[in-house]
Amino acid sequence: MSNLSNINLKIWRQDGPDSQGRFETHQIPEISDEASFLEMLDILNERLIEEGKEAVVFDHDCREGICGTCSLMIDGQAHGPQRGTATCQLHMRQFDSGAEIVIEPWRASAFPIIKDLMVDRSPFDRIVEAGGYITAPTGGAPDANLIPIPKPVADASMDAAACIGCGACVAACPNGAASLFTGAKISHLNLLPQGQAERYKRTEAMVEEMDSHFGSCTNHGECEAACPKEISIDNIATMNADYARSKFKNRKALSR
C-alpha cells in the first residue's frame, strides 16, 4: 500500500444534452493506490461540494463490475487501461504519480450526453425489447431437467450472456456500432435449445432495431478489446450468419 501524488484530471463537463461542453482540470494532490478510480472521483466531488461547486455527474452503481452502469473513456480507452475491467473495478495502482488522466463520457452518436460524463444508453433496451427474449410466460414451463443441454453449449451461451450492457463496445468502435452487444444477446439465446423456436424472428428483429440506432460493423475488433467481460467477436459472426439465414427462413415460415 502506497500513495500516489499529483494526479491531474482533465474532466469533460457539459451542462445538458444541448449545451456546449468543455474540459475542466482538477488536481488530486495525494491518493492511496488502494483507492478505486471512482473513489478518487468521489473524493473530488466531496471537495467540489465543500467549495460550493457542482459535483461531476457520472453513472455508477454496484461497483463490482456487474451492473454495467459505469462508463467513462479514460485516456481515450473505454473503461481505462486495464483489460477485462470495468471502470468501477479499476484501481489507482494502475496509474503513476504525476499522471495526467483525461476523463470523457462514452463517445457515440447513439448515446447522447445527458450531463457531464453521463450518457443515455436506452437504445440497448430497445434492441432487447425488439426480440432479445424467449417467449415463456409465467407458469407453463416444463420441468427444468426435461431439456438437457450439453455442457459446452451451456458454457458458450453463458460466455455470451456475461455481457453487462455497459456500452463500452459502442464507445470503442470507430463506427459507433453495437454489433458486439447485439451479437452477444443473440448468441446467448440462439445457442440454447429453448431459443430455437424464435431464433430467426429474434435475430431479424434485433438486428434491424440495432441498425436503426447504431453505425455499421466493419470488423475493427475494438469492441472485444474494450469489453470488460471480454466477450468474443465470434458472437458477431453468429449474429451475421443467423441474420443472413433469417432472410429466407422467415420468409419460408411466413409462406407456410
Add this chain to the structure above:
Amino acid sequence: MVNPSNKRKFKILVVGTGLAGASAAASFGELGYEVEAFTFHDSPRRAHSIAAQGGINAAKNYQGDGDSVHRLFYDTVKGGDFRAREANVHRLAEVSVKIIDQMVAQGVPFAREYGGLLANRSFGGAQVSRTFYARGQTGQQLLIGAYQQLARQIGLGNVKLWNRIELVDVVTVDDKCAGIVTRDLMNGEVQSHAGHAVVLATGGYGNAFYLSTNAMACNVTAAWRAHRRGAAFANPSYTQIHPTCIPQADDFQSKLTLMSESLRNDGRIWVPKDADETRPVAQIPEDERDYYLERIYPSFGNLAPRDVSSRAAKRAVDAGQGVGPLKNGVYLDFAESINRLGLDTIVERYSNLFEMYERITGEDPRESPMRIYPASHYTMGGLWVDYELQTTIPGLFCIGEANFSDHGANRLGASALMQGLSDGYFVLPYTIAPYLSDLLNKPIPETTHEAFVTAEKEARDRFQGYLDIGGTKGPDHFHRELGRIIWDYCGMDRSQIGLEKALAEIPALHAEFKKDLRVTGSGSSLNQTLEKAARVDDFFELGILMCQDALTREESCGGHFRSEHQTDDGEALRNDDDFAHVTAWEWSGNPSEPIEHREKLEYEVVHFATRSYK
C-alpha cells in the same frame, strides 16, 4: 379472482425493477393488467439483484440427496432462527421448484453436468445440494432473464416503463393506496401517478451502514415514505452481515465487495493461532493455524450459516488474530481444494470471483489465501406484509427484499433470489386479485385529487429545502458518520448501552444534517448530490427505528445479537417465551417514538429448537 377480460381495467404501478419488480411487472403484463414500471436506473437490468453471485435454492432433489419441499421449508425457518412466518416460508419452498423451470424456459444458462442436466452446489445452513448457479453470476443471469420478460412486455406495449425516475412519496385516499409521487431525476420534475394498486419492489436498506455490499444507489426511501404514510415497518433490526467480503482497505472506501459464500464449499477459513504471527502465510505450519469454524462447528464446518460464521470471524479479529495489513480479516484458503481437485477445477468454479478479488486487492487467491471479513449485505426486516404480500395500507403491496416476510432473523444463502422471484412470478400475480376484484368498475382517485396535489407540494418543498440549507458538508459526509454509528452500535454485536448511545447520537447528527448540509447545483437539472441528500435524510429516521427495534428485542436471534443474551460459550440465546413474534412499528409522526405492534408467530409444524451447527 379477476376475469381475464376485466384485467385490463386495472392499473398496477410497480416501483423497482429488480428480480421481484421485473418478474411481477412482466407477469402482470402477461395476465393483461395495465402496468407501469418505475426504475431510478437507466435500465431495469441495472438493479442490484444483478450482483448476487452464488445461486438460487430450489427443492428439486435433482441430486437425490434427500431434499424435499419440507426440508427446504424447515431449513429456512431454522436458518431464520424461528422468527419467520411458517405459512409464508412453506409457500416459498413449494414455489421454489417452479422458479427453476421458469428460468430455464426463459434461457437462463445455469451450470450443467456433462450429461446435460443441471448442476447443483451446496450452500451454508443446508446439508443437501440444492443450489442452482450460473458461474458466480447467478443474480445477473436471473435478473437478465426477468428483464427479458419485462422487455418483451414493454415491446408489446403491455407495460410502460419509466426510467431514471424515483419514488418520493406514497399517496393514500380514504386509507387506501391511491398512487405515488415521483421525481424525474433528469429534470427534477415532480409528478403524480394514480393506480388501483401499488407494488413496492425497492430492495433492502443495508446502505444504512454506509459501508455495505449494496450498490451505491440502494436506499430505503420508497419503503420509508410508505412507512410515514401508514405502512408498518417490521423487524428493522434484522440485518444480515455477510461473512465473506473483502476487508476495508482505508477510510475513504465507498463500498465493500462480497465474495460469494459458495467459495466456502472449497475454501477453508482460518486465522493464525498466535495473535503476534508475522511470518508470511505459506510459512505458517498447519498446527499453528486455527480452522475455527471446523473446530467449533464440526458438522457444518466452513458452511455454518452466515450469522454464526460472521460472529466467529469477529471474535477472531477482536482477539487480535486478524490478518492483512490492518489485521481486519481472516483467511479463506483454497490450497487444500486445489491440491485435491486441481487448479483447473477450482478456477473453473470461481474464476470471476478470483479475478474480481485480484483486481481489488492486487493479490492472487490461487497463490495466497483470500482475506475476508463480514459486511452488511442484506436486510431481513422491511415493510410488514400479510400472507397476500399486502402492507398495512390496503392496495399497497411489497415484494422481494423490501418486505420482511420469509427469512426471519437470518437469511440462508441463495434464498434471496428465490424469494424475489417467488414473490414476483408466482405469488403476487395471484394474491393481488382479491384486492382488485372489489374495485371493479369503481372510479379511483385521479392525480388531480387534493391528496396528490398536497403530496407533490410537500415533495417539491422537501427537495428545495435541501438546496436551501447552504451548510458546509455534502451528504456523503453525513452518511459516513451515520453509518459509523449504526455499524458500531447496531452491527454484529449490540448492547443496551450501545443502542441507547446510538439513539442519542443519531438524532443529534440528523439535526446537524438539517443545519449544515450543503447541496450544490439546482433542483431542475440532473443532480446526484440532491438525490443522495434525500436518501440520507430517510436513512437517519430508519437508523433510529433499527436501534429502537434492537433495543426492544431483549434476546439474540439470527442476525440480531445482543451481548446481554448469550450462552457461556458466546452463542446466541433466544427467548421464545417472550419474543417469538414479529415487531411491526407504526409511524407516530415522531421518529423517536414509534408505536410497537406484535404479531405472534404460531408454529404448527416446526418445533422450536436451539440452532446447533456443531
